[in-house]
Amino acid sequence: MFKKSKPKVEPPPTAPSVEEMLEDLETFEVNQPPLSGSTSDLEHALLTEPEAISLPTWWQVFDEYDRKVTKLSSTEANLEDQRNQLKECYAKLERNAEKLREGIQKQQALAKEALKC
Template sequence: MFKKSKPQVTPPPAAPTVEEMLADIDTFEICQPAGSTNASSSAAFEHALLTEPENLSLETWWQVFDEYDQKVKKLETMEGTLDAHKEKLLECKIKLEKNAKDLREGISKQQTLIKEVIDC
């Protein structure tokens, strides 16, 4: 009823030779992402600022100062956020303790009622 047909898949491409790979290495270029160069340059600026501040240009000094100022502002923002979360957690803790106390009182009342019924 059904005939078997030959698969019509093309063969995979041949692997490159060593010469082709070496030729590709000559044209290969590595591009550093912008973020990593800024971090290393920032660290270099800070190191230069600490070791030899008199040799830094005014522009470089202000650049390091601005980066430091931004870090301080970010830290202050994070600190405020953490304080807000801490307050919320304390409020939740108080609410949970109040609910636990209410539950304990309810359980003790039920136990006393059960004892009264059993004793009668």
């Protein structure tokens, strides 16, 4: 009565391979329009009159804010690394100072013994 017909829809395309995706990433480039006006003026306008700002300008302010957050995060990580280095240096200096104190005490003890004789 009813016959099975062949599918009339083409099969979906295959997913790109990892190599193809990496090749695409090498050629991918984002061209951002230059900011018009100073960033602080745009941020002020965004806070006071958000409906008066065009969508591209809003995205410019967003991108600038995102760059600032990224820079702040990297600066914070850098400062944390420097703090850890300073703590390590301080600990090393304390160990060396303690060795010097012990050496001085030994020398003083030897000098007192030599003077008693």
